[in-house]
Amino acid sequence: MNLAIRDVKYHFGRFVLTGIGVGLLLATVMAMGGIYRGMVEDALSIVRAPGADLWVVQKDTNGPFAETSRIPDDLYRVVRAVPGVREASPIAFQSVQLEYQSASIRAQIIGYRPGNVGGPQAVVAGRPLAASRYEMVLDLKAGIPIGARLPMGRMTFVVVGLTEGIVSSSGDSTAYVSLQDAQELQFLKGNEAVRNERARLEADLKVNPALAGIPVSALSSILQNTNLANAILVRLEPWAEPNEVAQRIERWNHYRAMTTAEQEDVLAKNVIERARQQILLFRIILLAVSTVIIALIIYTMTMEKTRDIATLKIIGAPNLKIGGLILQESLALGLLGYGFGALLINLTYESFPRRVAILAFDQSLLFAIVTVICVLASIVGIRRALAIDPTTAMGGGA
């Protein structure tokens, strides 16, 4: 006769409510884990999307995701000549704010040369960029439909395609445009700024005799050079060894060449490290709180059964039976809480504003942790139960 099942059945409503409470707590733990995983996946999605083998970036930098990296966009021609390189193409990144139907949407602009490495591997609706100007492929996350017209800077873009699951490390939607559009967005100054700069140049030329005679327009066009990119993406021949090619580029071309794995490492370890650690710490705190709460619930449940446990001792129930009652109830509570939490998070994770990645491994690990927590929590109750004096079940005095 299983006492734990009988007790749970008798206090079913209260037990279920308690389990739901524990479940909500565990759902928060799962959500935090999912947010952490989602953050990593988001961060890596933008690196993985172009399917590049190498990232050539400004020397002594960690690339465009970690710090400013500016290189000439025609560097790709030089890189393409390196043995082992099959494809090379420039790419530019910039954070912008899109205005659509009076809503502001943060987006990560990715400029690439259509038809070359740098664009999304696939679109889920519409088509990839075809024209060299004023077209845009957005991620579904932006919530902007195909055909929408988006004014930006001096240009207006038409949304021609949609991707899915490609976002920046901060979870913003990506917006693919042509390299030239991206360069103008990033480097081309506004009319007022150009006029101010020319006036300043003119003033400088007047006081600097060495520059006398140089037309302002010539200098201004040099200073307004927009032919820059943030990185050159490289796809290698199947036989090429990425580290060897990277070393060759670094040695001869004085740029830094990072493998995609290194770029992912920079993102995962440097860019989102603090957020990752914060979430990890929060998860640990939540698990500790869960342990304490489950232990308190089990302890309280045990205290409520003091007289019954004393009676069981008097009628001869062995400690194993009494301990089993508490351990099984603790495990049942954890199982119920875990089940409810898992159900809740699996039903709601898609509604979170940022990506929540629920992985089977994480859920299995949490299940194991919850089992350990329940066993630990039950020890508190079992110790209390074994300390109960059986005479407390007997009425009367001496």
Next chain:
Amino acid sequence: MPAVVGERITKIFGQGDSQVIALKDAQVSVDRGEIVALMGPSGSGKTTLLRALSLIDPPTTGHIAIGNDVVFDGERVLIDDRQLRRERMGIIFQAYNLIPFLTTVENVALVLTLNGVQPREALKRAKDLLGQLDLGHRASIYPATLSGGEQQRVAVARAVINDPAVILADEPTAALDTERGKAVMHLLRQLGRVHKAAVIVVTHDDRMIEGFDRVYHMIDGRITNH
């Protein structure tokens, strides 16, 4: 052959100046099928003697034997006390002490399952016994919905289901009115004889005195009429 023998049982609580002698050289011997009462005023040591005989709270000195087995030799308990109680004793409480989350029949069957009887068989035997006690129709309900008299009858059924050698009852009628108290005592006597158990009933209620084979009177921890 007595079913239970307690010789020179002494129980001392505390030490030094706070020492209290709750039992002093108490002698008890009850045969199988015999029903005896332990009577006396509050604080005379009746319940303490019951706790000592059942090894719930073993005595400080003395000897206790259940059947042929010495279970307390004056210094230490010689047997697993819980095994002794579940296999060879039935205990009835003043406040019934049925397990609230078990149904009536499960409460009775519990003792059998603790002794290794398969649950199905235990439930069948418990149901049969409850039927004999006119409680068959209450078998599937929880104790909280039973009257006090019914709960105590279920407690009696729980005490006798494992055919114990000794039944110890601590003020079993204290929470009942006279009529229900007498009914419970009648049941206890009847079942004690049927199961050939030595029955020791602690009571201070003179109304329940009829029907006992013997009465031990206790005052200040001593049995005054042995």
